[in-house]
Amino acid sequence: xxSIRRQLLFWLLVGLLAGVAVAAAGTYLRAREEANELFDHxxxxxxxxxxxxxxxxxxxxxxxxxxxxxxxxxxxxxxNGVQLYLSQPQRVLPQHAQLGFTNLHTDAGDWRVFSxxxxxxxxxxxxxxxxxxxxxxxxxxxxxxxxxxVLPALGLLIWxxxxxxxxxxxxxxxxxxxxxxxxLEPLAERGLPREVQPLVQSLNGLLLxxxxxxxxxxxxxxxxxxxxxxxxxxxxxxAQLAERATTDAERRKALADLKSGLERATRLSEQLLTLxxxxxxxxxxxxxxxxxxxxxxxREVIAxxxxxAAEKAIDLGLSEGxxxxxxxxxxxLRALLSNLIDNAVRYTPAGGRxxxxxxxxxxxxxxxxxxxxxxxxxxERQRVFDRFYRGQPAAAPGDAxxxxxxxxxxxxxxxxxxxxxxxxxAIELGPGLDGTGLGVTVRFPATA
Amino acid sequence: xxxxxxxDDPMIGASVRQGLRQDGFAVDWVEDGRAAxxxxxxRVHDAVVLDxxxxxxxxxxxxxxxxxxxxxxxxxxxxxRDAVADRVAGLDAGADDYVVKPFDLNxxxxxxRALLRRGAGRAxxxxxxxxxxxxxxxREASFxxxxxALSPREFALLEALIARPGAILSRAQLEDKLYGWTDPVESxxxxxxxxxxxKKMGADFIRNVRGVGWMVARPASNA
Numbered sequence: 001x002x003s004i005r006r007q008l009l010f011w012l013l014v015g016l017l018a019g020v021a022v023a024a025a026g027t028y029l030r031a032r033e034e035a036n037e038l039f040d041h042x043x044x045x046x047x048x049x050x051x052x053x054x055x056x057x058x059x060x061x062x063x064x065x066x067x068x069x070x071x072x073x074x075x076x077x078x079x080n081g082v083q084l085y086l087s088q089p090q091r092v093l094p095q096h097a098q099l100g101f102t103n104l105h106t107d108a109g110d111w112r113v114f115s116x117x118x119x120x121x122x123x124x125x126x127x128x129x130x131x132x133x134x135x136x137x138x139x140x141x142x143x144x145x146x147x148x149x150v151l152p153a154l155g156l157l158i159w160x161x162x163x164x165x166x167x168x169x170x171x172x173x174x175x176x177x178x179x180x181x182x183x184l185e186p187l188a189e190r191g192l193p194r195e196v197q198p199l200v201q202s203l204n205g206l207l208l209x210x211x212x213x214x215x216x217x218x219x220x221x222x223x224x225x226x227x228x229x230x231x232x233x234x235x236x237x238x239a240q241l242a243e244r245a246t247t248d249a250e251r252r253k254a255l256a257d258l259k260s261g262l263e264r265a266t267r268l269s270e271q272l273l274t275l276x277x278x279x280x281x282x283x284x285x286x287x288x289x290x291x292x293x294x295x296x297x298x299r300e301v302i303a304x305x306x307x308x309a310a311e312k313a314i315d316l317g318l319s320e321g322x323x324x325x326x327x328x329x330x331x332x333l334r335a336l337l338s339n340l341i342d343n344a345v346r347y348t349p350a351g352g353r354x355x356x357x358x359x360x361x362x363x364x365x366x367x368x369x370x371x372x373x374x375x376x377x378x379x380e381r382q383r384v385f386d387r388f389y390r391g392q393p394a395a396a397p398g399d400a401x402x403x404x405x406x407x408x409x410x411x412x413x414x415x416x417x418x419x420x421x422x423x424x425x426a427i428e429l430g431p432g433l434d435g436t437g438l439g440v441t442v443r444f445p446a447t448a
Numbered sequence: 449x450x451x452x453x454x455x456d457d458p459m460i461g462a463s464v465r466q467g468l469r470q471d472g473f474a475v476d477w478v479e480d481g482r483a484a485x486x487x488x489x490x491r492v493h494d495a496v497v498l499d500x501x502x503x504x505x506x507x508x509x510x511x512x513x514x515x516x517x518x519x520x521x522x523x524x525x526x527x528x529r530d531a532v533a534d535r536v537a538g539l540d541a542g543a544d545d546y547v548v549k550p551f552d553l554n555x556x557x558x559x560x561r562a563l564l565r566r567g568a569g570r571a572x573x574x575x576x577x578x579x580x581x582x583x584x585x586x587r588e589a590s591f592x593x594x595x596x597a598l599s600p601r602e603f604a605l606l607e608a609l610i611a612r613p614g615a616i617l618s619r620a621q622l623e624d625k626l627y628g629w630t631d632p633v634e635s636x637x638x639x640x641x642x643x644x645x646x647k648k649m650g651a652d653f654i655r656n657v658r659g660v661g662w663m664v665a666r667p668a669s670n671a
Contacts, residue, residue: 226528229528229549229550230549231459232550233460233549233550233551234463236551236552237460238459238463240463240467240554241463241466241470241553244467257463260459261459
């Protein structure tokens with residue numbers, strides 16, 4: 001696992017060391033330059049002091065008395081090139097008489113040589129370069145040693161400062177760790193460094209959305225449990241009546257009632273499932289959108305519901321206009337169609353009419369389901385999309401028996417809305433056929 | 449005994465109506481609060497079974513209207529298990545008892561009988577008039593110490609008559625106790641049932657006041 005603290009420490013120390021190295025190199029180079037000037041000057045002085053000296057006898061102890069030890073080598077020639085003097089015979093330097101400063105490479109190392117022509121002599125003084133380098137190196141060393149000495153202390157300081165700087169992150173982590181699904185209040189944003197604030201703001205945004213999603217789910221479950229209680233109460237009572245039945249006819253009737261009670265409970269639970277699936281974000285990843293032919297889908301759903309319509313002598317039909325291709329979830333769209341058409345067939349009295357129209361409208365595909373049933377009063381048209389809301393019909397209701405047959409779960413239009421939202425479609429409620437009834441129009445974005 | 453049932457769910461309503469009928473009640477069923485208020489105003493029912501979640505007019509409002517108008521007839525409310533607040537509000541608004549959904553038909557009947565009994569100022573389950581004993585819970589009757597076989601209508605008729613001893617009940621009044629709105633009323637049904645009862649119990653028990661109605665005498669011991 002990477003650690004910001006360790007990485008920072010490592011790279012800061014690497015940087016520091018590089019800085020020290022550069023400083024050392026710089027010191028060394030400058031020191032050598034200064035040493036060069038100094039020693040060159042010394043060589044010139046030396047040559048000047050030797051000028052004019054009689055060389056019958058060698059200047060005794062010249063090399064030994066020098067501060068550089070026996071480092072200096074002095075050679076003197078006369079005009080004819082006869083060596084008059086060699087301070088250190090064991091040192092073999094070339095018979096070199098190039099005047100001025102030269103650098104020499106020999107087997108005994110690098111030398112700095114200065115030769116000068118005097119009245120009748122050539123004087124040459126040579127000094128090993130090694131000395132100059134050693135001097136420069138020791139100066140450079142003196143510069144970096146104190147730096148290297150404080151390095152561990154610097155490292156410790158960096159380590160502590162980083163730890164201090166990262167404290168807010170630890171606090172945020174601890175605060176997030178304390179959150180539970182039931183406790184999603186936002187994290188405190190005050191007093192946080194600028195670098196951590198965006199993280200906390202994003203986290204707070206997420207917590208907010210999570211809280212909202214959870215609240216929706218909780219309400220949904222409570223509503224669902226509440227709504228399931230009614231059909232279950234009915235089933236309970238119907239079962240008891242079946243138990244009480246004393247004649248075959250009574251028992252058959254009671255069992256038929258019980259069966260329709262169970263069908264209602266089953267239908268409700270299936271619709272709850274459909275609605276839960278149509279929730280935004282749920283299973284969306286598992287079901288990637290594909291190109292769906294809404295017209296073909298409508299044909300299939302109408303074929304499925306045709307028997308129900310025939311039972312009530314309802315004239316159910318489809319009209320088409322243009323291509324109706326759209327991008328979406330085929331299963332969800334089937335549920336949408338099924339709920340819309342089923343609703344229309346259920347709420348339209350026997351002998352009525354239900355028209356399904358699928359039409360291209362520019363860059364949209366419009367699905368319209370119109371009936372000539374009781375319709376929905378304009379004032380209630382917004383509320384019917386609420387879960388479990390059952391609309392009061394606009395027209396006068398029939399007797400109790402007829403109403404019993406059209407009693408829905410109150411979920412159909414909520415499912416339609418949820419699926420339409422998922423597909424970026426707009427829903428419009430309006431009048432149905434012949435000025436009565438209900439017309440639901442869903443406009444989807446079309447695809448090529 | 450005639451009961452008003454206010455319940456908006458068609459399946460629950462139909463089942464409760466059928467179950468209560470089997471238990472000897474005449475039942476009228478309404479599906480919304482407004483219809484319930486109209487039915488309550490008729491004052492023909494002996495008790496009201498009231499669902500609180502009624503459309504058009506909430507059950508609690510119906511109950512409030514009833515109690516404000518001085519109506520003291522027993523009211524039993526139907527509520528959900530978790531709706532404690534509703535239940536409390538219902539009882540405070542003047543309900544006499546409640547059952548929790550999903551409920552048992554036998555329990556509902558028993559609670560209704562208990563409410564009606566207490567409403568009549570009796571504590572025991574058996575109605576007694578002279579030598580006649582009626583047990584509404586078991587639908588059993590005995591007369592002069594002998595078991596008496598009665599049809600449900602005959603039982604209901606006797607129950608209505610001995611509830612108000614000494615009062616003359618007209619045919620229409622008796623029919624109100626025997627039949628709900630949707631029950632088919634056979635012509636002369638009351639006369640036929642009284643005729644049979646007289647055959648079973650002797651002519652003295654139920655007296656006919658020609659042109660007015662029928663009555664049972666106040667028992668001599670009570671007078």
